[in-house]
Amino acid sequence: MAKGLFNSLRLLVIFVVALSASLSQAQNAGFHNAPASAKAAKNPLAGQNPAAGGPSYQQLCASCHGDKGQGSGNIPALKKDRLGAVSSGELFWFITKGDLSNGMPSWAQLPETQRWQIVNYVKALGSAQVANAAPKSSDSSAGAKVDAPPPTPPFTDFRYEKPGTVRKITLKDLPPPFQSKSAGNGPKVVARPPNAWPQVPAGFKVDLYADGLDNPRLIRRAPNGDLFVAQTDANSIKIFRGINSQGKPELISEYATGLKEPFGIAFYPPGPNPQWVYIGNINSVVRIPYQNGDLKARTKPQHIADLPGGGGHTTRDVQFSLDGKKMWVSVGSASNVDDPDTTPDEKLRADILEFNPDGSGMRIYAYGIRNAVGLAVDQKTGELWCSVNERDGLGDNLVPDYITHVQDGGFYGWPWWYMGGHQDPRHPGKRPELKDKVITPDVILHPHNASLQLTFYDGKQFPAEYHDDIFAAEHGSWNRGVRVGYELIRIPRHQSGRASGEYEDFMTGFVIDNTRVWGRPVGVAPAADGSLMVTDDGSNSIWRITYVGGGK
Ligand code: HEC
Structure with missing residues (x-):
């Protein structure tokens, strides 16, 4: 759905970006150089229930920014400690114009009311008010079927990734x-299905070393063999x-x-x-x-x-x-x-x-x-x-x-x-x-x-x-x-x-x-015994790969 929207909006987006470039003189430093007029704009829905913007956010924004605004890969998280200090008007302005060269679409075509609803929702992300609007991660609704033709080598995609x-x-x-x-x-991260397990080449095996972590990221072995793991979100x-x-x-x-x-x-x-x-x-x-x-x-x-x-x-x-x-x-x-x-x-x-x-x-x-x-x-x-x-x-x-x-x-x-x-x-x-x-x-x-x-x-x-x-x-x-x-x-x-x-x-x-x-x-690091440890911030766990023999 969001993708079809992108297509039809291509020209409009180019227009909006050109327009905003011509206005650049009027900008000041601050949130993405928002002009003072944006900061001053009144939110007509101030004080209303932020959950109203939930469905729009989940449909239009979650594929990139995550269902709870946690971000994904290169896409920034929409965090309270940063966006809390940004005025509703600035957010409205930024969402309207987007930042196309940096991968953020323009949402100028959405009705104004819907944009303000989204602003309220984004500002409330991380609070109890909107906690229930995000789909549960155990959601098992069927995913988009891929009818794309096979990739042209040497390029590939997940359907053709195979150990070895x-x-x-x-x-x-x-x-x-x-x-x-x-x-x-962006991916929707869900719970591991009962029959899913990481796959490795013949002769190797994967075990779950640890789970229930909080956003495990880089892993590094100390000289004595201890494994240090950075939990970035948990500081x-x-x-x-x-x-x-x-x-x-x-x-x-x-x-x-x-x-x-x-x-x-x-x-x-x-x-x-x-x-x-x-x-x-x-x-x-x-x-x-x-x-x-x-x-x-x-x-x-x-x-x-x-x-x-x-x-x-x-x-x-x-x-x-x-x-x-x-x-x-x-x-x-x-x-x-x-x-x-x-x-x-x-x-x-x-x-x-x-x-x-x-x-x-x-x-x-x-x-x-x-x-x-x-x-x-x-x-x-x-x-x-x-x-x-x-x-x-x-x-x-x-x-x-x-x-x-x-x-x-x-x-x-x-x-x-x-x-x-x-x-x-x-x-x-x-x-x-x-x-x-x-x-x-x-x-x-x-x-x-x-x-x-x-x-x-x-x-x-x-x-x-x-x-x-x-x-x-x-x-x-x-x-x-x-x-x-x-x-x-x-x-x-x-x-x-x-x-x-x-x-x-x-x-x-x-x-x-x-x-x-x-x-x-x-993250990846060899453990002291020569097995290979891999952190995974999707399932919040550490996988351990060992060699068991019998491969090629
Ligand atoms: C195609 C992926 C994509 C979609 C869909 C998307 N965004 Fe973004 N968004 C980005 C990227 C990439 C950036 C970083 C842009 C930059 O570096 O200036 C961004 C930046 C932002 C920022 C600024 C964050 C900051 O800390 O400076 C806000 C706010 C934002 N997006 C809100 C939204 C909202 C609301 C929606 C849905 C209406 C949305 N985005 C949809 C990719 C996306």
Whole structure:
């Protein structure tokens, strides 16, 4: 329904965007540069029951922003702590005009009353007043049937993802921009159906290590084997220790609370006896004194460095160089494709930043990296690698996400260019001097996969051919007609320390149909026993993959 609406609105949307650009002089800073007149606009439905906007919100907005406004992938959550301070008039103005280049449609065609109802509903999200308007997550209504033709290789979709399938996408496979329309196809996360379970290649098996978590995101193994898990929404970090005879943790401890949307976790100095745990909050790097075996933070976090917080991409991963002299921090862009040359909010974003471990000496290590959610250092070569979410709005099969080693001073394209020296059509003619500088990544992943954490497999349990391979969690698409991702992938390196560009579907099975999914991989880390742990913020659990033999 929403999709049919998008089609018929194309022209109108273009018109509204052009109109708003011509009004830009009249804008002031604030919520998406809303003009003062928007702020002052009176809400004719002020004080009315916000639940009235529920059906419209669920029908038009939930596919991207989530049924409770929790956001999904690159789409912002509609949170009380941010939107509470925004006036109804500003929200009305923004919803009316949209932000097309960043993936937010214009809703100018909806009757005004309906828009105000939606505003009231959005402002009440997270409160008891509208709690019952969101459908229960156990909703088992039939999902949209996919009648799309099979994808054209090398592109794929969830129907064709299968453990062991090897894929390779090259620059020459990329279609032109806008070859297909841009979808708003966020998933509806439902409870795991009784017969569903993650699928892995022959010889491997998956067990449920832990469940009932609160938004588990990045997972990292401490030198003593403890697994640290960032619960970003809960602002906390949990420790999972050991594996008992039932395959469950021997002990779970809440390590730290009161953080600010924590994601990255790193132990410093590198080696067997770290003295600190570093944590990437949304707007800062902090650290906590640490000794092997600690289950509770010894002190409050110490502030090490400020990071740009604000809107847009929120994850900040942290890693140290092998010699312990440098700290790398990934900071994704504030927007889909806004121009940093003219957008102050994009300062020091879409970068990997480098610091001294005490937070001094900041410089940009690599740039034009739209959103490097995961960082990992190859323990053999010392190279920094990253896993990147590329941009939206150019069609189903553009722009590919990627995994690559990172070159000091390297430029990876965003926002004026993308891989292969292609100019982003939303920035015609800009920054010509950078065209030939765009680095082609080592592994071109499927567009819209939402590639999150990556890790090097340093265990001994999997067969020798897996040693030093990369595993990465693909959270899954929203900006694609038929969804893709929602899997763990393997990047074989054949003990060469390099990637050939190939990747393999490794753990799949989280998608029910083109509407509903029950799991979304986020983090991945090898446990001390060589099994592979995967966090999943769809089912709020941790999966454990073990090698049992009998495969190829
Ligand atoms: C196709 C996906 C999609 C749909 C459908 C959609 N949005 Fe959005 N929305 C986005 C994206 C992407 C952004 C971020 C835009 C940006 O970076 O400026 C956004 C931003 C917003 C923001 C600003 C949030 C902030 O913190 O700055 C609000 C408010 C919002 N949307 C409300 C709505 C409402 C209400 C609806 C339904 C009427 C809706 N959206 C439908 C994708 C969508």
